[in-house]
Amino acid sequence: MTSxxxxxxxxxxxxxxxxxxVQSAMNTRLKVSVGTTLAASFVAYAxxxxxxxxxxxxxxxxxxxxADAPWWSYTSGALGVLALVTVILIFPKVGAVETVVLxxxxxxxxxxxxxxxxxxxxxxxxxxxWRVLGGCLAGAGMIIAFYARGRGSAKPALVWRxxxxxxxxxxxxxxxxxxxxNKALGSSISSGLITYGTGALLLLVLMALTWQWPxxxxxxxxxxxxxxxxxxxxxxGMAGLVPKLGTGVSLMVVxxxxxxxxxxxxxxxxxxxxxxxxxxxxxxxxAVVAAGMAAYYxx
Numbered sequence: 377m378t379s380x381x382x383x384x385x386x387x388x389x390x391x392x393x394x395x396x397x398v399q400s401a402m403n404t405r406l407k408v409s410v411g412t413t414l415a416a417s418f419v420a421y422a423x424x425x426x427x428x429x430x431x432x433x434x435x436x437x438x439x440x441x442x443a444d445a446p447w448w449s450y451t452s453g454a455l456g457v458l459a460l461v462t463v464i465l466i467f468p469k470v471g472a473v474e475t476v477v478l479x480x481x482x483x484x485x486x487x488x489x490x491x492x493x494x495x496x497x498x499x500x501x502x503x504x505x506w507r508v509l510g511g512c513l514a515g516a517g518m519i520i521a522f523y524a525r526g527r528g529s530a531k532p533a534l535v536w537r538x539x540x541x542x543x544x545x546x547x548x549x550x551x552x553x554x555x556x557x558n559k560a561l562g563s564s565i566s567s568g569l570i571t572y573g574t575g576a577l578l579l580l581v582l583m584a585l586t587w588q589w590p591x592x593x594x595x596x597x598x599x600x601x602x603x604x605x606x607x608x609x610x611x612x613g614m615a616g617l618v619p620k621l622g623t624g625v626s627l628m629v630v631x632x633x634x635x636x637x638x639x640x641x642x643x644x645x646x647x648x649x650x651x652x653x654x655x656x657x658x659x660x661x662x663a664v665v666a667a668g669m670a671a672y673y674x675x
Contacts, residue, residue, distance in 0.1 A: 385620055386629060392613035393633020394640075395606050401647035402603030409600065411591040413464055414583050417457075419590060421576035423604030428569040428612065439569060441560035448496065449557055452567075453574030455550040456611075457582070459543045466543075469536040478537055480518045480631065482544020484511040487624030496552035497559070499622045507624070510672025514628050514665045521635050521661025548623060554611060555618025555626075568612035572604075599647065621673075628669040635662045 399420075407416035432439055441449055459479075467475050488511055494500040501507075550571070557567035583589055617626040639658060645651030 385617070388613070389617050389621065389626060389629035390633035390636070392610055392617065393630035393635075394637035395613075396610055396630070396634050397637040397641055398647070399603050399607040399610060401641055401649060402600050402606060405596055405600040405648055406603055409592070409594055409596040412588040413460075414579060414586065414588045415590040417460055418576060418579040418583055419601075420604035420607060421572050421579055423601060424608035424611075425569065425572040425576050425604075427605040428565055428572060428608045431565050432563075432569050435563075435565075437563045437566045438561045439566050441557065445560055448553060449560065450570065450574060452550045452553045452557065452571040452611075453576075454578060455546045455553070456571060456575050457578045459546040459550070461582075462539050462543050462546070466536050466539050469533070470540055474537070474540060477518055477522050478540025479544030479547060480515055482541040482546075483548045483627045483631075484515055484544070484624070486545045486548035487511075487622075487627045490548060490552050490623045496549070497556040498552045498618065501622050501624065506674070507672050510628070510668040510670070511624070513668030513671060514631060515668075517661045517664030517666075517668060518631060518635070519661075520664060521658045548627060551614045551618050551626060552623045554615035555623065558615040559619055564612040564616035567615040568608055571611050571615075572608050597648075625669065625673050628665070628672055632662060632665050632669060635665060 403416055403420050406419060407413055410416050410419055431437075463475060466478075470478065488503055488507060490496065490498050491501040491507075492503040554564075554567050554571060557570060558564045561567055614626060614630065617630075620626075621629070635658075639654045639662075641647060641649050642652040643654045
């Protein structure tokens with residue numbers, strides 16, 4: 377990738393990460409109005425599907441890869457739902473901080489392996505000492521930034537922490553699968569539509585099995601309905617980044633944006649969040665993640 381191309385792609389990758397906590401904040405508020413996490417997730421996925429579907433229809437884009445496409449091309453929606461359900465399970469066990477930090481380990485290790493072996497038709501980027509160092513720095517930066525907010529829960533069972541790491545594995549594999557779909561379809565929007573469409577169907581099945589249908593409990597702000605479209609933009613953005621940067625680098629740059637987005641929401645108390653000033657330790661965490669990304673990318 378040329379330096380000019382890099383200057384354009386990296387800010388876009390940071391912006392993609394920035395909107396992830398925005399989506400979380402919107403969906404959290406949506407849950408208050410519809411009653412349950414599954415119901416809020418289904419509404420968000422359904423709205424995201426409609427949002428992306430409108431672009432696909434307007435542009436007459438392809439929505440299905442060729443007949444020779446591997447079976448795993450259609451698993452990205454299931455991976456997203458699996459990650460969501462796992463987060464719901466581990467959150468009461470490990471607490472808010474570790475629910476965010478633990479998946480980072482899964483993302484970094486999986487990103488290294490996917491890049492090294494070229495799994496899911498990803499660009500091959502062999503493991504090196506600098507890449508491992510970059511991954512360790514990125515993980516350390518996330519720990520610094522999030523543990524600065526408060527302590528995690530007291531010694532949760534190892535199995536819950538392992539599941540937290542698995543959430544990151546699901547996210548890394550989903551990013552690689554979507555990147556391959558983007559190449560097959562020629563559009564990150566089309567690949568995002570497949571992800572959100574299949575995810576919405578799976579959530580509908582889960583709601584039917586658990587009988588957790590949306591229930592109007594109280595009105596809320598208009599922006600709470602935007603979580604689905606914002607999340608759809610994130611998925612489409614990741615699908616466009618992976619073929620250009622590789623899975624590992626894409627995940628790391630997005631982590632920087634995720635941290636900046638979370639800090640912005642807390643600093644200004646946006647989307648109903650409690651206003652919490654950002655401290656120097658959290659900013660230091662972002663700097664460490666950025667150093668890790670640089671070591672990983674420039675190796």
